[in-house]
Every structure is written in C-alpha cells, then in structure tokens.
Amino acid sequence: MKKLSFILLLVFSISSTYAQDISYEQLENLHYYGEELRKTDSYLSERCVLDIYYPKNTKDFATIVWFHGGGITGGEKEIPEALKNQGFAIIGVNYRLSPKVKAPTYIEDAAAAIAWTFKNIEEYGGDPKKIFVSGHSAGGYLASMVGLDKSYLQTHGIDANEIAGLIPFSGHTITHFTVRKEQGISGEQPTIDKYAPLFHVRKDAPPLLLITGDRELELLGRYEENAYLMRMMKVVGHKETVLYEMDGYGHGMTHPAFPLLIKEVKRILAK
Template structure:
C-alpha cells in the first residue's frame, strides 16, 4: 500500500516541478525587461473613455539603452467581446528579452462599442506610441503591429485603411509591417452575409447589422499596393472561416504585389496558435526578429 501511495504522488511531484520550472523561467525573463503598466492612451476626458480598456502596457528591454529598438504592438483577440492585455504578459516579456520594445493594448469591447470604435481605439494607441515610445527606448519610425484572432483582424485593418489613423492625425500611416497570427475578421462582409455557422448572429453585436460597415472593417477590401509587408500564420486545424478568408487575403496580397510571407502551421488549432508564443524559440518569434530588424 505504501508503494501504491508513492506512485500516486509521482504525478503531483512532477506537476509541482514543472510549475516551479515555469515560474523560475518567467522570473529570469522578467528580469531582462521592465514593465510599465496601465498607461492611458486616450485623453481621460474623451467621450467614452474607459480607464481599463483604454490603457496599454510597455515592456522595455533593460540592456543597451543607448540604441533605439523596434516596436511591436500586440492586439489581443477574444471575438471582439472579451480578452485583455494582461493575459498575454508572456508575449511582452519574451519580445522585450529578444530586443524589442513591446506594447500590449486593451481596447473597448462589445456590447459597449462596435468594431469601428475598437479600431479607433487601436489607432489612438498607435498615436500614443508614436509620440511617447522613445521615452522607453523604442524607435517611433519602426512601429509594427501584431495580433491574434480578432486582434489580428484589427491589426490588418489599421495597416491597410489609412483613413483610420488619419482621423487621429497620423498621416502618413506609421505602421511599417504586420504580423498576423490566425487572423479573424479579414472578410466579415462575406462571413456575415452568409451566416454559414451556428451562433453566427452573435457577431452582429460587435459588427452591427449594416453590410456597408461589415465591408468597411474588413481588411480584405482596403488592401492596396502600398500596404506594408506582412507575416501571416495560420494553424492547419483552425476554424474553416479563418482558412478561407486568409486564403482570399493572401491572393489579394499576391495580386497587388505586397511583400508578404505565409506559414501554415501543422497540428495547430486556433488557441494553440497564440499559446505557442509562450515558448521563446517559437518560429513566429524567429521570423519576427528578422522582420522588424531586432538586434539583441
């Protein structure tokens, strides 16, 4: 019986060891960066200002402060109705350790606002970064956007629709490149016109009921020959709608001659496409460093 009890304890011991190793690893990574959290990027007296949702965190490398570093702004997903920058702190820490100034942003969500207001929030965050990131060692002339799922759709929209940033005084568009991780919402006009999947009506809350709006916030329709370069990643086991819209998006990039690279990642589902970023040797980080010109 004593041996049997010992065998039952082995999985628990292994679990504790794994947790300890993860915590030690996170502590070591955190020491190589400093986090400045909950910075408001919209004026606090602006209509609709939300103290939680209109804030961002900066993760700045602690080494070699004399050299300005590229900036990657990460936009979280969550079906346009949930999610938080705080969930993805590991991305900020890893990017900072790799020699990038990372900015993780929140934005207002449905049902409080619809997608055009979410895009406007993200544009305000880009403006704040352009104006202030030098204070944290970032190079305002090298701003890149990155997002997963709905956040990738917003990142693609900001990079392709110059008018969104022009409305907050950012003209020309300062975005130098985009990293799209399993992007959702690239063609919501087609998606909401068809309603092919169960519970699709839930997306009428963030997108409204006007087809013209669906089209205006779908990055597929705002692509031009001047769209900045893109890295695009899709899991081969993700949602069929993401695979379909990304395929059309890539075809359009190709037709316009936009510089881009596409990687279809084997055995990856939608959530796994972002959780893999916990590991610093992930292929997305490797490609990203070359893409943004990071030097450790």
C-alpha cells in the same frame, strides 16, 4: 507552407539566446487617450490602457504592439512571455468591447494605441520607425484593419505605411463575426464590407506576414480567408505578403507562431 513547422524549435532556440544581458522594465495601465476625453467616458477610461515592457539600457529598439484575442467581446491585455527578453519592447493593449460599444469603436481604440506608441516610444528609448503591429484572433483582425485601412491612423496624423510590419495571428480578413452580429448577420454568413481587411488591399501597405493554424483545425475557414487576402495583396502588386500555416495546430496557434513573429521582426530590421 506546412513544411515550415519542423523548423520552429530551432528558430525559437536561436531567438531565446538573444539579448540576455539587457535589463527590462514593465509599466502598467498607461492611458492612451487624453485626460479630457477620459473624463467624458468612464468605460473608455477603464478599458483604454496599455502595458509596456521595454529594455532599459539600450536605445533605438523595435517595438511590437500586441492586441489580445477574445472575439472583440472579451479578453485582457497581455505581454506574451515568448516575446520577452528579445531586445525589443512589447506593448499589450486593452480596447473597448462589444456589446458595450459597436464597430468601429474598438478599431479606433487600436489605432489610438498604435498612435500613442508612435508619439511616445522615443521617451522610453525606442525608435518610432521600428514599430510592428501584431495580435491573435480578434487582435490579429484589429492589427490588419488599422494597418490596411489608412483612415484610422490618419485621424491621429500618422501614415499607416510608417508601420514597420504587420503580423496578424489567425485574424479574420473578412468582416469580423462580432461586427456581423452587430449588423444582424450570422457568423456563418461571410461578408466583406469596410470592416474587412480584404476590402482595403493595397500595393503600398507595410510588409504583411499572415499566420494561421492548420486549415482543417481552424475556425470557420480562417486559413482560407487569409489565403484570399494573401492572393489579393499579390494581385494588387504588394511584394511582401507571406502566409504561414501551422501544421497540426488549431486556432490557438500562438506558441509555435511567436518564433516566426520574432524572425520576421529581425528580417525587416536587417534590411
């Protein structure tokens, strides 16, 4: 896996030349919950918004829903610069944070934002069959939870298998340390319960690309968690789980990982 790091510059160079003639528009602070619900919860109304950056003069484009990191206790929605101008849309999502809310509220918010994308992306020209879900750290955890535990999207009448691909960056695959803190468990005590992506391994999940930093530089065994998820997905018969380890990079490994995300999106679209 470490041998892949030397090709990243080449991949990025190729991807950066893609779709240069397309113009883009960015809309900010769109609510992904309905008005009636927003009236009942001021914190929901404040936090549960998203930004969309999309190509204006093309149709049937793919979309990447991107969840920010921050330990589920901080962070703000973002449209990563490395994902812009690639011919697809990027949706940056805010979600409610602990300790103002507890699990599973922020997972439910992530599902609601993904559901909004499925139900609204055609209005902007996108194809709801080409929706990818990604994010870094806490965002990677949320992406994996909604993609693997089908119950969250079922609430919105959506089958999680409709997601075109899951690409979490350095996300917990055991129960998130913030969820454990809410349960009175220390961050050094690993647990696997219904709030762990590992609890929901299944053969029929969307393609899963796991990306982490160097195992010796990552947080608290984050590489090993992802390696375990990869192994268990293979054990249950999932055919498209891949793990990349970014040699020499720690937890903040997004910059070298973005080209791999772009490459994975293009690989799946080319099927």
